[in-house]
Amino acid sequence: MPIVATEKLCKTYNPDTVPVHALRQVSIAIEPGEFTSIVGPSGSGKTTLLNMIGGLDKPTSGRVLVDNVDLTAMKDSHLIDFRLRNIGFVFQHYNLIPVFTAYENVSFLMLLQKRGRQEMHRRTNELLDAVGLGGRKHARPREMSGGQQQRVAVARALASEPKFILADEPTANLDSDSAMNLLGIMSRMNREKNVTFVFSTHDPRVIKRARRVITLVDGAVDQDQPQN
Amino acid sequence: MKVLLVIAWRNIWRHPSRSGVLLAAVVVGLWAGVIAVGAMNGMTRQRIDYLIESEIAHVQIHNPEFLAEGQPCLFIENHWEITAKLDREARIKSHTMRTIVDGMLRSPIKTSGVRMRGIDIRTETETTTFHENIVAGEYLDSETRNAAIVGQSLARDHNLRIGNRIVLTFEDLNRQLTSASFNIVGLFESASADFDRRNLFLRSDDLNAVLGDRPVYHEIAIMLTDETLASELVADLNRRFGHIQAQSWRQLSPELNVLVEIGDLMLFIVTMIIMLALAFGILNTMLMALFERMREIGMLLSIGMSRKRVFAMILLESLALTVIGAFLGIFLGWGSILHLGKVGINLERFACGIAEIGWDTVIYPFMSPADYASVAALVVLVTLFASTYPACKAIRINPLDAAKDT
Ligand SMILES: Nc1ncnc2c1ncn2[C@@H]1O[C@H](COP(=O)(O)OP(=O)(O)OP(=O)(O)O)[C@@H](O)[C@H]1O
Ligand SMILES: [Mg+2]
Numbered sequence: 001m002p003i004v005a006t007e008k009l010c011k012t013y014n015p016d017t018v019p020v021h022a023l024r025q026v027s028i029a030i031e032p033g034e035f036t037s038i039v040g041p042s043g044s045g046k047t048t049l050l051n052m053i054g055g056l057d058k059p060t061s062g063r064v065l066v067d068n069v070d071l072t073a074m075k076d077s078h079l080i081d082f083r084l085r086n087i088g089f090v091f092q093h094y095n096l097i098p099v100f101t102a103y104e105n106v107s108f109l110m111l112l113q114k115r116g117r118q119e120m121h122r123r124t125n126e127l128l129d130a131v132g133l134g135g136r137k138h139a140r141p142r143e144m145s146g147g148q149q150q151r152v153a154v155a156r157a158l159a160s161e162p163k164f165i166l167a168d169e170p171t172a173n174l175d176s177d178s179a180m181n182l183l184g185i186m187s188r189m190n191r192e193k194n195v196t197f198v199f200s201t202h203d204p205r206v207i208k209r210a211r212r213v214i215t216l217v218d219g220a221v222d223q224d225q226p227q228n
Numbered sequence: 229m230k231v232l233l234v235i236a237w238r239n240i241w242r243h244p245s246r247s248g249v250l251l252a253a254v255v256v257g258l259w260a261g262v263i264a265v266g267a268m269n270g271m272t273r274q275r276i277d278y279l280i281e282s283e284i285a286h287v288q289i290h291n292p293e294f295l296a297e298g299q300p301c302l303f304i305e306n307h308w309e310i311t312a313k314l315d316r317e318a319r320i321k322s323h324t325m326r327t328i329v330d331g332m333l334r335s336p337i338k339t340s341g342v343r344m345r346g347i348d349i350r351t352e353t354e355t356t357t358f359h360e361n362i363v364a365g366e367y368l369d370s371e372t373r374n375a376a377i378v379g380q381s382l383a384r385d386h387n388l389r390i391g392n393r394i395v396l397t398f399e400d401l402n403r404q405l406t407s408a409s410f411n412i413v414g415l416f417e418s419a420s421a422d423f424d425r426r427n428l429f430l431r432s433d434d435l436n437a438v439l440g441d442r443p444v445y446h447e448i449a450i451m452l453t454d455e456t457l458a459s460e461l462v463a464d465l466n467r468r469f470g471h472i473q474a475q476s477w478r479q480l481s482p483e484l485n486v487l488v489e490i491g492d493l494m495l496f497i498v499t500m501i502i503m504l505a506l507a508f509g510i511l512n513t514m515l516m517a518l519f520e521r522m523r524e525i526g527m528l529l530s531i532g533m534s535r536k537r538v539f540a541m542i543l544l545e546s547l548a549l550t551v552i553g554a555f556l557g558i559f560l561g562w563g564s565i566l567h568l569g570k571v572g573i574n575l576e577r578f579a580c581g582i583a584e585i586g587w588d589t590v591i592y593p594f595m596s597p598a599d600y601a602s603v604a605a606l607v608v609l610v611t612l613f614a615s616t617y618p619a620c621k622a623i624r625i626n627p628l629d630a631a632k633d634t
């Protein structure tokens with residue numbers, strides 16, 4: 001059973017003035033454990049699609065099912081809680097709470113989820129080690145490089161044990177070494193812990209690491225191909 | 229909750245100068261506010277205490293008709309019965325009886341209307357502090373026959389000196405006009421020049437000797453062990469005895485009542501001004517903080533922080549800021565009041581008119597624990613109120629803003 005599925009998803013911006021059809025009848029299904037990349041030219045609707053899947057925005061028509069729960073029917077306040085418990089996010093930037101250290105940022109969602117202290121402590125340390133920042137636990141975001149910040153964001157997304165993690169161009173602001181490093185971490189988590197990732201990107205080297213590539217053109221699925 | 233407090237706390241120190249300015253404003257505002265309020269409190273309280281202690285006492289009893297018409301024949305008829313009861317009353321510290329007659333004072337210069345107050349020296353001294361108002365000469369315990377003490381302003385008007393003889397003319401108990409001469413043994417100065425001009429003090433025995441064939445009393449003044457018992461005692465006395473009217477100081481002195489009300493009003497105004505300034509300070513600071521954190525708050529909403537928590541975070545941030553400021557300000561205010569309450573604030577240089585109308589020129593500021601508590605509670609309330617708007621704005625942020633590139 002897919003962990004995320006969209007059914008004939010359509011999104012039209014400014015329907016009354018100058019309609020922009022950002023998504024047209026997108027139907028995709030993501031199975032647990034996938035490492036999927038959404039690609040396509042600028043303006044093709046990648047961000048729009050990820051926002052719909054993540055429950056950050058409502059489609060004009062169609063449905064989004066996460067673990068068979070219809071997000072489009074959900075009330076806004078429920079949706080926030082649903083995101084907290086089920087979906088991990090890594091944004092292109094402004095991911096972290098600036099006044100918190102790496103350690104605090106990673107444990108933040110677990111605090112909101114009201115997890116036990118010990119578990120929180122253990123998982124935070126484990127994940128910071130896993131993303132290679134075991135030594136920078138007490139650094140604030142502004143004391144870290146862009147790549148390090150993105151790795152903290154990935155660790156935070158992982159810490160909340162979501163059903164899947166969405167990442168909209170997580171490497172767009174990184175140099176290519178940092179980008180590959182981040183991808184390496186994501187892909188290792190995917191292989192070792194079976195964490196499901198859906199990410200968008202422009203970077204051909206990043207696309208190469210994906211195991212499934214969905215190509216959007218003009219808001220519609222153009223290609224959907226597995227990769228090894 | 230703790231994590232919200234941590235975020236709030238750290239966000240405060242993200243802009244030390246901005247937060248510092250608000251903090252300093254809160255501290256100074258409350259410090260000055262506490263002193264101002266304390267000074268006004270002290271001023272009113274001193275005035276009230278003075279009037280009660282030197283003259284009015286807590287409760288007075290009269291013949292009800294005497295209050296309206298003021299004739300000497302309208303005395304308290306059953307005073308023995310009443311004083312016997314007062315002597316047994318545990319709530320009462322002391323009481324004294326006064327013979328009061330309105331009449332004319334004639335001197336070689338002019339004639340003026342005065343109220344003659346015949347007092348019993350021993351019980352009057354136990355009950356009020358009037359004897360402390362003597363500024364020259366002797367008190368009524370003087371050996372001189374028919375001794376009188378007059379107010380300094382009255383003496384000045386009539387060009388009277390100690391040792392002079394004055395002639396007082398008034399109606400006696402049989403409504404016959406009679407005159408008697410008295411010897412000035414001392415001068416007094418109370419808190420009010422007007423009072424001094426219109427009242428003079430005699431021994432009630434001397435006055436009664438002229439007034440009729442038996443001693444009469446028009447007023448019983450009662451000092452209680454505790455001021456708050458006044459209305460209760462008044463009710464008891466009025467229920468128990470016929471043909472008298474007992475009144476508490478609040479009923480007796482409209483001036484005091486107005487004073488209490490003006491004091492409360494001034495307090496209210498000063499507090500409102502400070503609180504209004506506080507509210508705008510908070511509003512401004514929190515809106516600034518909010519505008520630069522739109523993206524961050526959008527991100528928090530995206531990753532699953534509930535609107536309730538975002539709301540609480542903003543409130544906590546402003547609360548933390550003002551509560552620290554309020555604590556410091558109130559603490560400084562408390563210290564200042566403690567000090568000034570002993571030393572006093574001397575207003576002589578600023579307000580020479582104050583003494584003229586009978587007010588103390590040295591003010592001893594005073595704040596009760598309840599006053600401090602209500603100031604603190606008000607700060608919290610105003611803070612919550614003022615940060616509600618920024619907090620409402622915060623929870624209306626669209627989480628999509630976080631994901632946007634620019
Ligand atoms: N809030 C909006 N209002 C109006 N139009 C929008 C809005 N957001 C996106 N669009 C339009 O929808 C289309 C899809 O945009 P989207 O951001 O999803 O593209 P994208 O594939 O993420 O592009 P990029 O690679 O540049 O990030 C674009 O034509 C865009 O201009
Ligand atoms: Mg995009």
